Amino acid sequence: MKKIEAVIKPHKLDEVKEALQALGVAGMTAYDVKGYGRQKGHTEVYRGSEYTIDFVPKTKIEVIVDDDLAPRVEQAIVDAARTGKIGDGKVFTYDAEGAIRIRTGERGSDAL
Amino acid sequence: MPAIDTGSTAWMLGSTALVLFMTPGLALFYAGMVRRKNVLSTTMHSFFAMGLVSVIWAVLGYTLAFGPDVGGVIGGLKHLGFDGVLGTVSGTGTAAIPTSVFAMYQGMFAIITVGLITGAVAERMKFKAYVIFAASWAVLVYSPLAHWVWGGGWLMKLGALDFAGGTVVHIASAAAALAAAIVLGKRKGYGTDELRPHNIPMSVLGAGILWFGWFGFNAGSALASGHLAGSAFMATHLAAAAGLLAWNLAEVMTEGKPTVLGAASGAVAGLVGITPAAGFVGPVPALAIGAIVGCLCFFGLRLKSRFGLDDALDVVGVHGVGGTTGAILTGVFASLTVNSAGANGLLAGGGFALLGKQLIGVAATIVFSFTVSFIILKLLDATMGIRVSDDVEVAGLDIAEHAETGYEL
Numbered sequence: 303m304k305k306i307e308a309v310i311k312p313h314k315l316d317e318v319k320e321a322l323q324a325l326g327v328a329g330m331t332a333y334d335v336k337g338y339g340r341q342k343g344h345t346e347v348y349r350g351s352e353y354t355i356d357f358v359p360k361t362k363i364e365v366i367v368d369d370d371l372a373p374r375v376e377q378a379i380v381d382a383a384r385t386g387k388i389g390d391g392k393v394f395t396y397d398a399e400g401a402i403r404i405r406t407g408e409r410g411s412d413a414l
Numbered sequence: 415m416p417a418i419d420t421g422s423t424a425w426m427l428g429s430t431a432l433v434l435f436m437t438p439g440l441a442l443f444y445a446g447m448v449r450r451k452n453v454l455s456t457t458m459h460s461f462f463a464m465g466l467v468s469v470i471w472a473v474l475g476y477t478l479a480f481g482p483d484v485g486g487v488i489g490g491l492k493h494l495g496f497d498g499v500l501g502t503v504s505g506t507g508t509a510a511i512p513t514s515v516f517a518m519y520q521g522m523f524a525i526i527t528v529g530l531i532t533g534a535v536a537e538r539m540k541f542k543a544y545v546i547f548a549a550s551w552a553v554l555v556y557s558p559l560a561h562w563v564w565g566g567g568w569l570m571k572l573g574a575l576d577f578a579g580g581t582v583v584h585i586a587s588a589a590a591a592l593a594a595a596i597v598l599g600k601r602k603g604y605g606t607d608e609l610r611p612h613n614i615p616m617s618v619l620g621a622g623i624l625w626f627g628w629f630g631f632n633a634g635s636a637l638a639s640g641h642l643a644g645s646a647f648m649a650t651h652l653a654a655a656a657g658l659l660a661w662n663l664a665e666v667m668t669e670g671k672p673t674v675l676g677a678a679s680g681a682v683a684g685l686v687g688i689t690p691a692a693g694f695v696g697p698v699p700a701l702a703i704g705a706i707v708g709c710l711c712f713f714g715l716r717l718k719s720r721f722g723l724d725d726a727l728d729v730v731g732v733h734g735v736g737g738t739t740g741a742i743l744t745g746v747f748a749s750l751t752v753n754s755a756g757a758n759g760l761l762a763g764g765g766f767a768l769l770g771k772q773l774i775g776v777a778a779t780i781v782f783s784f785t786v787s788f789i790i791l792k793l794l795d796a797t798m799g800i801r802v803s804d805d806v807e808v809a810g811l812d813i814a815e816h817a818e819t820g821y822e823l
Contacts, residue, residue, distance in 0.1 A: 346610065347665075347669055347671070347673060348447075348610060348611055348673070348675055349673075349675060349676065349679060349715050349728060349731075350669075350712065350715045350716040350718070351715075351718070351719065353608050353610055355608065
């Protein structure tokens with residue numbers, strides 16, 4: 303199994319979710335985060351005072367999938383989340399050692 | 415009971431309620447501009463004043479301001495606990511209203527003036543110290559000043575014009591705010607962290623309520639219904655509108671974008687500027703005053719960081735600069751054709767006489783309010799401490815001082 307994490311633009315969440323559902327990925331965790339990469343932040347002005355906002359709002363998603371599905375999931379996220387502009391985000395893939403469905407006790411791929 | 419004018423009484427009852435409503439408006443205006451961990455602490459400063467200052471006003475404040483004149487500096491104790499207020503009349507002819515209405519109307523001014531100061535102490539003052547400061551200030555600074563300007567005191571006799579409180583309310587609160595910013599010191603992270611407003615729509619709603627309530631504040635200061643209330647209403651509204659446009663225009667010309675907080679701040683600046691002049695100037699000078707004050711406050715705030723003082727929500731920058739400019743411009747634009755009880759300013763052919771009196775009024779207010787405020791705050795700091803501890807400041811004052819949080823999101 304692989305754990306795939308992606309940091310994406312918040313407004314791309316629905317498209318990414320639909321792309322993964324189309325691949326048969328059964329579940330996903332998503333949460334609002336803030337961070338920065340090469341995009342860096344932006345400037346806001348309140349009553350003439352400039353504030354440099356380093357952290358940009360992003361959405362982070364996590365999915366666990368079977369090894370053979372992982373490359374297609376990675377590609378689907380990249381295709382769905384891309385706008386071509388700076389700040390589109392990144393996808394990270396890790397080995398996942400185990401999974402348990404709490405209700406039934408099923409383990410491994412059966413728990414996904 | 416002596417006869418009163420029912421039309422004027424009706425308008426003044428309404429105006430009194432309008433001025434009270436400005437204080438929760440101010441609470442929203444200020445609270446939107448702090449970080450969310452301090453939204454309740456900042457709200458409470460203004461809202462609590464509605465309780466605290468009202469009681470003080472009834473017991474002692476009113477009589478010190480409007481009791482029989484003692485040497486031009488203070489009112490005597492004749493009306494302790496509003497004694498002798500019921501059943502008597504304030505004003506004459508069509509301006510005759512019950513003294514009870516006059517006393518309540520004036521009390522609402524005392525409340526919001528204390529509230530205005532709190533923009534400077536936001537996010538770091540101990541609540542207990544604030545309560546003692548607010549109570550002391552209402553008695554030792556507000557009441558004497560109100561007496562000087564409106565209660566038959568020396569500034570009134572001198573002929574300085576302050577229609578609705580440019581000196582008593584705005585300059586006085588700004589001078590106290592300056593003292594508080596000095597004694598309290600900067601917020602942690604000032605100049606390095608992001609001390610950004612957490613809820614601009616809240617501030618805009620607050621500014622809208624202030625604008626609405628300001629009609630009672632300024633047009634009510636005619637103390638009667640009639641032509642003067644009408645012209646003050648018009649001047650008030652036009653100055654707010656011009657202030658809003660001027661601030662946004664200045665932003666577009668310097669920074670590129672018209673901000674929403676700028677629109678709200680510009681309207682408030684215009685309202686502050688017109689306050690001393692509202693009953694003495696016509697519509698075109700009102701537009702000019704709003705526009706001039708809106709621009710000056712905007713450019714003034716751009717220089718704020720050079721002074722190294724953390725007046726958190728710009729009481730000095732808006733109410734100090736705006737109130738002072740408005741008081742001076744009253745000496746420029748005031749005209750006897752608008753209000754025969756006023757005077758002619760520079761442009762109405764009155765020469766520099768009124769301008770000079772206006773400057774005396776401004777200077778006396780700044781010196782008196784700053785000095786007394788500074789002494790009160792230093793005494794409190796030496797005895798009980800006025801600033802919260804570092805860990806409370808980092809965690810936010812809402813939890814530590816009030817055991818609540820503003821939002822569960």
